[in-house]
Amino acid sequence: MAVRHDRASEALVRICDLAGRPRGTGFLADTIGTVITSHEAVDGLARLVLHGPAPGESRIIDASAVVPLPDFDIALVRTEGIPASPLPIAAAGGARHIVLGADPDAEALILGTATVTYTATDRFHLIADVMEFTAEVPGGIRLNPELSGSPVIDRDTGAVLAVLGTALHAGPDSRPDGGFAVPLRQVTARAMARLLARNEATVPAYGPDLNLAGALQLAATTVGLQPVVERSERADIEEELDHFLDPAVTDTPDRTANDTANHTARDTTKRTTKHTTNHHTKDTANDVPTPDDTPTATGVLVLGLVGDPGCGRTTELAALTIRRAQGQNPAPTVWLRGADLHPDDHGLKDAVERALSAAGRIVAATSCVPLPPEGACPDAVGRLAEAGGRPLLVVLDGPEEMPTPALGLTDWTSGTADWLRTSGVRLAIACRPEYWEHAGALFPAPMLYRPRNGGPPSSWLPACVRVGALSAxxxxxxxxxxxxxxxxxxxxxxxxxxxxxxxxxxxxxxxxxxxxxxxxxxxxxxxxxxxxxxxxxxxxxxxxxxxxxxxxxxxxxxxxxxxxxxxxxxxxxxxxxxxxxxxxxxxxxxxxxxxxxxxxxxxxxxxxxxxxxxxxxxxxxxxxxxxxxxxxxxxxALAEPPAPPSPDPLPPKPSRFRRGRKAPPPPETRPAPPTAPVPRHRAGPVVQALLTLDETQGPTALTPRLERLAQALDGDGTCPEESAWWAAHLLAGTLLKLPHAERYLDVLHLLARQITVHSVRIGGFQNAPRLRRFEPRFWMALPLPLPERVELLRLLLPADAPPSEAGEDRFLDAAGRYLADDPGAVQPLLCEWFDDERRLQAAATVAAATQALLHTHRRRAVDDLTEALVAAAHPRADELLAALAEDEPSAVCRAVDRWSHDERLERHVAAGAYGLRAAPHITTDADRRLLRYAAQILLGRSTDCSVHGAALSLLVLDPATRSRHLPQALAAFEAADPNLCASALGAALSTHPEEVLAAFQARLEKPGAAVADVLRELADVRTPALSRRAAELVRDYLDLRPEGAVHVAAYLDRRLEQGPEARAVLLPLVTGLVRDQPPAVRRCLASVLVTPGGRASRPLRQELLDVLLEHERNVDVLDAVLQGAAEHVQGRPAALTRELVLRAALLLGRTPEGTAHLDRRLGRLATVSPAFARGTWETLSRSAEAPAGVG
Structure with missing residues (x-):
């Protein structure tokens, strides 16, 4: 290959002094105007004149713009505005034939290296490893001062190897027809290192001298062959793509500084073609590196951009490519489409190599630098990009177009993954979901990029970035x-x-x-x-x-x-x-x-x-x-056995095409080779055919076909796996793309019921791989109004498996996302689920799970939730409102205020009821004012007397209005108003004790359910004087109504839990009761005293129990003691239990009747509680005083 000298001439700069005398030559080395020349060309000049390649282009440069490097006979000159083209600097030595840039006819042969002396104006400099060359033709080179600083160029590649020095001397043995030049790669000055890095990044070099700029140019040429598409405004997708290419996402082996890394990458690339004087030899260093000496990249290397056709996959990748090509640090991108791959490819690398070769031919046709016929090695491009901190990205658009690999997609993917790891190349694939479902799963899972946003991952797709419809x-x-x-x-x-x-x-x-x-x-x-x-x-x-x-x-x-x-x-x-x-x-x-x-x-x-x-x-x-x-x-999808292979994967209708009056001749009859089944990514035409039925013929034509597909999804395993896949994906793809899915609600309900029934049978939807196409996000994406989608989720809720550590998406989670996104609209819809008592697989019901869901997401719209619950008028809604009164009292107070102003009677009732529930939990004056004003409004409604009791209760609970409304409240309480609660009056005991105690006494004298509430309030009285008065009321009540012993027992139990402070009141009260009351009353009291209770109450319980047993002889009362001992054997120390049983047995054994009763009772209790049986037998067998009949 002969170098194109016109490029070198366009980069040369002539250097003169102010008088116009030539001093030497230089060449532009970067895009910001840095000129490299010899030190001798500028030595001693305070100012110099640079003449560009075009006439009239001259600049006067001060010495301050010169970076002298006399130790290497090199100088760097900073210039501006010289219209010259920079020359690439060779990556490494190895050339044999060179030319001098300032004299294109001067061809020379490199002899080797030598140590020379350079004499500057200040001193001598000894320079080692200087290139020595000689003219190929005797007399072909005549060195003169004008050639000083001229670039020495590789004749085959056009890259600069060294800078010529005419003031370099090696001694008397130097050849008269040769010379010396300083190799630029051996200049160790920091300024030269920075310049070399800029040259590599901005001045393209190809072939054996391939650099980062050349790699960028080749990659950009592959992208330039693709059609230009308009960009969609998707900031979320853009962020995901940019994050995928962030170097922090992929862990790579540690490398040294960029400059050293760049040089190392080029050294491993080496020279693809190397010429000698006798023959051509090809270096093998540009081949695929071996695993032993090649660093591997780990982490995320593959991104799947997955979406249906027309969603903008190609648009987003084209926009990414444009962004990577712009800015201060452009990054290389190679663009491929599936049709560019060949069946005999062993992996993606083969296709990338072909693309780079095609790009190299285009560059060679328009560039002044020749390229080797075999093009650039993908490994070399990848290593250069990785070393420069700009990893090579390969975009594979439409891999569905790929011809079936001869080795199979599994082996092709394995080869691709291995190459990505060894080269550090990133791969972005834009494809259909049906393709990624299979192909994405063939990549190692840690290699796939997982999006940071977008909700839970899909259960049927490997990790990918989904592309769908645009947001509003x-x-x-x-x-x-x-x-x-x-x-x-x-x-x-x-x-x-x-x-x-x-x-x-x-x-x-x-x-x-x-x-x-x-x-x-x-x-x-x-x-x-x-x-x-x-x-x-x-x-x-x-x-x-x-x-x-x-x-x-x-x-x-x-x-x-x-x-x-x-x-x-x-x-x-x-x-x-x-x-x-x-x-x-x-x-x-x-x-x-x-x-x-x-x-x-x-x-x-x-x-x-x-x-x-x-x-x-x-x-x-x-x-x-x-x-x-x-x-x-x-x-x-509907065939029972797998269909035999067909030469036409999809059955077309008869052709109507005619050429003139004749149909095209039939193809030559020959045995058809066996063909693979229809690729799954070819589902698109079938889905579109079904959608066309909907558009042209409506539900009448489409519904029966969809129902057939749904019925094929019973999940019983009888349907072949391939048929089941097609049935699921055709059904899902059609339903999702219907413009109006409301017309097919019957099909959706049928599908939801089948999925639920099958999922319950096998332990959860997550255990049904054939049905995973109908994961929660499918139902959320249906083109249906929100109420219909929420109703479908209700039908599917029992299909959820119990929660697991895997964190798989569940239908309940989907309902939660709806609730989080639009709580005001979804809360009333979920309240309709309260009647659904179907069991879930997590041991709850749909209604109970709904309660928990609404409570969990309550704070997103708690006011809307209270309105939805009160409108539901359901017992479960009432339970949830009661919980909100405790957890969110401020919200309930606001609701009570709203309901009090409402004209509906049911809202007034709710205001009174839930105002009372919230009152004990409020902590702010604002909430108290809301309840106060609401109560006053309710009390002022003369036509609605049913809420006056609740209103009075709220006003009595409020210290600010208690004195004013207490008389009316006491009168209503004594009149047995069911809506006026004893707890409200109990709050007034501290301020109006006599009036309240009188009202309590009057109410205790009357039968009714309020007795328990009154006694509960009396039990909570802690003031010593009042507590004694309360105990007197309790004793009087029991004297009047012995049948109320159960309520008194509850009073006693509540008082006992107050600890030792209650002893002064309870000891005389219990002592009098156990002596004066009939056995039925004493039995109720014994049941309370024998209970272990809390730690603070145990000593007092034991003391009062001793008082009871001291004079007790009644069989029924002692039976209650035994029963209590058996029931609470786990909560009482074993020694106390033995002592209690023994004591009761001794008391019962004093009479024949008691002995017989003891024998029967112990036998029954032993069968109920084995622990009690063991302890009792041990106790009685050791006691010498045990009755003879026991045992």
Whole structure:
């Protein structure tokens, strides 16, 4: 390869003194104007003049702009504005043939190295390892001062190896027809190191001298071959992509400083071609490095950008590529599409190598630097990018187009993963979900990027970044940029990127399109196809006539449309969605201009060895129009045994294409090779065919087919795995893309019931891999109003498995996300679940789980929650409101205030009831004021007397209004008002004891449920004087109504828990009761005293029990003691239990009747409590005083 000397001449700068005398030559080495020359060319000059390659381009430079490096006979000159092209600096030595940049005809041969002396104006400098060369032709080089500082260039690559010095001397043995030059890579000065780094990053070099700038140029050329697409406004996706490429995300082996790392990377690259004087030899260092000497990268190296066609996957990756190519530190990106891969590839590296070779040929055709015929090695590009802190990114768009690898996708993926680890290259794949489901799982899980946002991971997809519809804000920005009026699309299309672009194109072509037109997705595709056909027809007509008439133009457009449809029908064949070159030539001949017109309008685009429709979703829609839906469903999803391979993976309808009056000849009959099943990523045309049924024929045609698919998902294992996959994905894909899924609620309910029944049978939805396509996010994404989606989640709730450490997404979690996103709308919907008492697998019911869910998310909209609960008027809603009164008293106080102003009677009742529940828990004056005002409003409603009792209770509880309203409250309490609670009056005991005690005494004299409440309040009295008065009321009540002993026992138990302070009151009270009251009363008291209770109450309980047993002889009372001992054997020390049993046995054994009763009772208790039986037998067997009948 001969170097192109025109590039060198464009980079040279002549150096003169102010008098115009030549001093030497230099060359531009970076893009900011740094010139490299010899030190001798500038030595001793206070000012110098630089002349650029173009006439009249001169600059006067002060000595302050010169960085002298006399130890190497090198000088760096900082300049500005010289219009010269920088030259790349060679990565390492190894060249044999060189030329002098200032004298293109001076070709020389490198002899080796030598140690020379350089004499500067100040002193001598000894320079080692200087390049020594000699002219290839005797007399071919004549050194003169003008050549000083001239670049010494590798003849084969055009890269600068060294700088010529004419003042370098090696002694008398020097050749007269040769010279010396200082290799730039041996200059160890810091300023030179920085300049070399800038040269590598900004001045492209290729072949054996490939540097970072060259790698960037080659990678940019691969991207430049791709179509330019408009960018969608997706800040969330942009953040995920940028985070994936953050060096901190991927852990790489430790490396030294960038400069050393760059040099090391180039050294491992070395020289792809190396010439000697006798023959050519190829260095093997540019081959794939061995595992022993190659550092490996660990961590995240692969990102899957997954979404349905038309969602903007390619757009986002194109935007990422543009961002990487811009800025101060551009990063390399190689763009591939699946059709660029070959069946015999061992991994992604082979395709990247082909792309870089193609880019190298393009660069070689336009660059002044030759490239080796084999192109750049991907490993070399990857190492250079990694060493420069800008990792190489390979974008693989549409891997579904990939021909089936000969070794299988598993081996191809394994080879790709190994190469990514060894090279540090990142891979971003933009594909359909159906493809990523299988292909993504083949990568090691730690290698896949997991998004930081976006909710819980999908259960059926490996880790990936999902791309879906635009958000409302993003869609608005896109519509504004494209000039699409608001509401110009249906709800189903208004946030769809492709639909927005197609509509913008239509409106630009047809400005008078009605603004209120809201086309469906199918109508948009039809209009786009018609417009493209018309444009193609115009191009075809323009070649034959200047102004084609409308009628022939429309006829030609119809003909174009027919051929496009035929192309779509043929894409259903074995081409996996593509059109082979032979079919393309048949439908769109090159010789008549059809091919050029179709490709120019970008209706189809070249892809590998064939062609594909530019828009994937349009291709699916077109192919779906020609698909035999029922045959496809029977073949893919509903067949009992696996269908035999077919030469046409998807069954098309008969072709209508005709060439003239004759149909195309049938293909030559030959034995068809065995074919693989239909690839799963080819589900798109089938889904589009089902959607077309909905658009053209409605639910009548589509519902039976969807029900057949749903019924095939029983999950009993009888359906083949492949058929089950197709049934699930076709059903899910169709339901998600329906513009109005409300018409198919029956199908959705059928599906939800089947999933629930099967999940309950196998222990949870998470254990049903065949059903995971219908994970919670599927139901949340359905195009349904919110109430219908929430109702479907209710049906599915029993399908949840119990919570696990794996953290898998559950249907209950989905309901929680709805509740968090829009609590005001979802809370009333969840309140409708309170009647659902179906059991969950986590040992709760749907209703109970709903209560917990609402309580957990209460603080997002607690006021709305109180309104939803009171409107539900359900016992479970009442329970939750009661919990809120304790946990969120301020919110309940606000609700009480609202309800008191409401005109509905049920709201007044709720205000009174929940005001009383919240009152004990309020801590702020603001809450007290709310309850006070609400109570006054309720009390003022003369027509609603049922809430007066609750209102009076609230006013008595409030110290500010107690004195005023207490008389009325006492009167109502004595009159047995059920809504006036004893606790309210109990709060007034400290301020109005006589009045309240009198009211309590009056109420105790009357039967009713309020007795328990009064006694509870009396038990809570702690003041000594009042507590004694309360005990007298209790004794009087028991004298009056012995049947109320149960309530008194509860009073006694509550008082005992107050500890020793209650002894002064309880000891005389209990002593009198056990002596004066009948056995039924004493039995109730014994049941309380024998209970262990809390730690503070145990000594007093034991003392009072001793008082009871001291004079007790009644069998029923002693029986209560034994029963209590047995029931609480675990809560009492064993010694106390033995003593208690023994004492009761001794008392019972004093009479024959008691002995017989003891024997029977101990036997029954022993069968109930084995621990009690063991302790009792041991106690009685050791006692010498045990009755003879025991045992």
């Amino acid at each position: 804000t993003q869609a608005e920005r896109v519509r504004t940029r494209l000039g699409v009026p608001a509401h110009a699309l249906t709800r189903h299309n208004e946030a769809h990127p492709l639909a927005l672009r197609l509509l913008a194109d239509l409106r630009q072509a047809v400005p008078d399109l009605p603004k209120d037109a809201t086309p469906s997705r199918g109508e948009l595709f039809t209009a786009h196809l018609d417009l493209a056909a018309l444009r193609i027809a115009f191009r075809l007509s323009a070649e034959s006539t200047a102004s084609p008439s409308p009628t022939p133009l429309r006829m030609l457009a119809l003909k174009v449309t027919g051929r496009v449809h035929e192309a779509a029908r043929r894409c259903l064949g074995p081409g996996q969605g593509g059109l082979d070159a032979e079919s393309f030539e048949e439908l769109f001949p090159w010789r008549t201009g059809w091919a050029c017109a179709v490709l120019t309008e970008r209706l189809l685009t070249p892809a590998g060895s064939g062609y594909r429709f530019t828009h994937e979703e349009l291709a699916d829609w077109l192919q779906g129009l020609h698909l035999d839906v029922d045959e496809a469903l029977d073949t893919l």
